[in-house]
Amino acid sequence: MRLVFRLVALLLIAAIGLAASFVWWTQQPIEVSENALEFRVMPGSSLRAAVRQMNEAGLSVDADLFVLLARWQGKSGAIKPGTYGTSVGETPLSLLEKLASGKVIQASITLVEGWTFRQFRARLDAHPALRHDTLGMSEAQIIARLGLPLSSLEGRLFPDTYLFDKESSDLELIARAVASMQARLDETWLQRPAGLPYKTADDVLTMASIIEKETGREEDRAHVAAVFVNRLRIGMRLQTDPTVIYGLGEAFDGNLRKIHLQTDTPYNTYTRAGLPPTPIAMPGLASLRAAISPADSNAIYFVARGDGTSQFSRTLDEHNRAVNRYQRGGK
Template identity: 75%
Template structure:
């Protein structure tokens, strides 16, 4: 009996020592050659599959012990796909928690207010941490791939800084940007005040894009919106240079001339009444808000003062005097 008792005590002590050693191991920093080492866990990977990616990246984690740790923590089936990076002092336990909670290593890309879709697409194509699944697709093919009921993506992406899991698809970023813009427009449309001359949310988005290109000055946005809204209400042509420039496309060399204003295109608001057929850029939130809440103004004209601000006028005579003063050096 004494032998059995002693054996039981010895086994208990051994088990406790093993358990203590296991816990100690799980909390010790992994012997990394450097921090920030990245590895990617493909979608559908098992714990063993994730371990293969970890070891292949040069991260020395003991596989059997790591599997045992995951089972003990109840996380062996909770591994999330994505790209991960090791931190200073990374332990097996912290690495497991990272995999189970999906704390992936992120990158970012910024869509600037006033950019065209082609400009943003070029930024996407050049980003080193995206999978370029949209490469080679025409705009129509891209729209179909995203499953969107749209004819064009111009103006349809909300300017913002987008964080994403490194090595994720550029299609995911595009879909998020489109969804964010649609939510903003739908919300603004549902809360719009009465009397605005837009027949649809799309027309409001087009107006917001024109405001975005006409001024970057916060104080002037609602005034610019008022001018264009006032013109739409009476059927007066918008006569805005940014739409003409957009319609010229690659033929525009940076110098807008009188012949350009007289050359008809679907985007020439000097030759055609109403709004152009699509947005001409990606409007930011401030321009969207201005399109839905123009200033209470009876102005129909504005001209740049040369300092970034604009002079607004009610009549053509007032406008001509402002043009003479600010554009031609008159008094």
């Protein structure tokens, strides 16, 4: 009996020792191959697969002990995929907390108000933290891949700064930006007052894109909107240069000429009445709101003053005088 007690005591001491060693291990710095490194846990990875991916990246983590730690903490099924960062001083316990909470490394990309979809694609293609699944795809193929009920992505992405997990797909980012714009467009459409010359929410989006390209001044947006809304109401052509430039595409060399204004394209609002067939850029929220909240104004003309603001006129005579003053140096 005394021997049994001794064996039990020895086993108990050994168990306590092992437990103490294990707890000690969970709080010891992990050996890393560099002062700071990144590793990626792929979607669908098991805990052991995640540990293997860590080790391949340069972290020295014992798989059996890490699995035991995760089970002890009740987090063996809580590992989240993504790209993680670690550095000297990281412990198994802090690493587990990071994986379970999904504290991934995030990158960002900014979609600028007034950009075209072509400009945004160039930014996407050049971003080093994205997975470039859309390379070689046409716009129509991107739309089909995302299952969107759209004919064009122009104007359909909301300008904003987007955070994303490194190595995310550029398709995911496009889908997020499209959903963000649609949500704001739906909200704007519901808030529109009666009497505006828009048949659909897409008309609002197109008008907002024109406003975005015509002015960057907050105080002028509603007045620019009023000019174009007034023209639509009286059946006057919009005659806005940015739509002509958009219709020229990559052929535009930065110098808008009279021949361009006279050459008919679907986007030439000098030769065609009404709104162009699609937006011409990606408008911000301020331009969306201006499109449904035009100023209380009878103006149907405006001209740039040269300082970023515009002069608005009700008659052609007023407008000609403003053009002479601000564009031709007259008094």
